[in-house]
Amino acid sequence: MTAALELVFLSKRYGARQAVDGLNLTIAQGSFYALLGPNGAGKTTTLRMVAGLLQPDSGDALILGHSTIRAGTEARRLLAYLPDDPLLYGKLSPIEYLEFVAGLWGMSAGEAEGRATELLKQLQLWEVRAQLSETFSRGMKQKLALAGAFIHQPRLIILDEPLTGLDAAAARLVKDMLVQYVRQGNTVILTTHIMEIAERLAQRIGIIDRGKLVAEGTLDELRVQAGEAGGTLESIFLDLTQNQDAGEWEP
Numbered sequence: 541m542t543a544a545l546e547l548v549f550l551s552k553r554y555g556a557r558q559a560v561d562g563l564n565l566t567i568a569q570g571s572f573y574a575l576l577g578p579n580g581a582g583k584t585t586t587l588r589m590v591a592g593l594l595q596p597d598s599g600d601a602l603i604l605g606h607s608t609i610r611a612g613t614e615a616r617r618l619l620a621y622l623p624d625d626p627l628l629y630g631k632l633s634p635i636e637y638l639e640f641v642a643g644l645w646g647m648s649a650g651e652a653e654g655r656a657t658e659l660l661k662q663l664q665l666w667e668v669r670a671q672l673s674e675t676f677s678r679g680m681k682q683k684l685a686l687a688g689a690f691i692h693q694p695r696l697i698i699l700d701e702p703l704t705g706l707d708a709a710a711a712r713l714v715k716d717m718l719v720q721y722v723r724q725g726n727t728v729i730l731t732t733h734i735m736e737i738a739e740r741l742a743q744r745i746g747i748i749d750r751g752k753l754v755a756e757g758t759l760d761e762l763r764v765q766a767g768e769a770g771g772t773l774e775s776i777f778l779d780l781t782q783n784q785d786a787g788e789w790e791p
């Protein structure tokens with residue numbers, strides 16, 4: 541089966557700083573994947589290249605087999621990317637915002653309305669559907685941005701720190717929604733600094749450090765790679781990312 545996402549020698553440099561350094565990674569369809577790494581490891585830079593917001597210096601990212609460089613439009617249609625600071629329009633209500641985003645994807649008014657209703661109910665924003673989003677709490681804004689990412693039914697959704705700032709109830713709601721979405725055969729990739737989230741939700745985990753993949757696999761496979769039988773993800777993570785001599789992990 542075609543991979544949901546394939547990174548092929550993806551690289552990006554900012555001046556003297558090699559932010560992403562020849563990254564190779566394959567993520568299967570229908571999986572829940574967590575991308576971990578310390579601050580400045582290159583996670584956001586990688587995701588921005590996948591989303592087509594940043595041009596790689598070299599290499600490519602393929603979304604369900606479509607190159608983001610050679611077939612960017614097809615690739616982007618299959619993808620939703622939710623950055624950690626999503627842009628909302630405060631003067632729009634949730635319904636107006638979702639209809640606006642649906643319009644950008646060329647969805648019909650009827651289709652947009654049906655999908656917006658479903659998402660707003662699922663994310664418990666239905667009661668506030670007509671209020672301006674500038675009046676919303678941070679968590680409500682985050683849920684609305686998530687609804688916007690889901691509106692065109694992407695096959696792959698990439699989320700940068702999606703649970704930061706959410707209270708326990710909202711975090712549970714979002715986690716359940718993502719798990720259900722994966723059960724339907726779609727793929728979720730998220731970054732997080734919270735190890736429990738990766739440990740509980742992700743089927744596979746990739747650890748990036750200094751722009752390179754230092755470990756990849758299921759939690760059990762990571763334990764083997766780190767030589768830590770029975771270790772927690774936190775201890776494996778710290779072991780692999782604080783070891784200055786850590787080499788690039790090769791499958």
Ligand SMILES: Nc1ncnc2c1ncn2[C@@H]1O[C@H](COP(=O)(O)OP(=O)(O)OP(=O)(O)O)[C@@H](O)[C@H]1O
Pocket residue numbers: 554557559577578579580581582583584585586
């Ligand atoms: N626009 C930019 N200009 C210059 N350097 C940048 C830029 N964006 C990122 N960097 C640098 O590139 C490296 C990777 O940054 P990136 O934001 O991708 O890391 P990250 O893993 O997402 O970190 P965090 O967990 O802190 O969000 C860092 O050293 C960062 O300072």
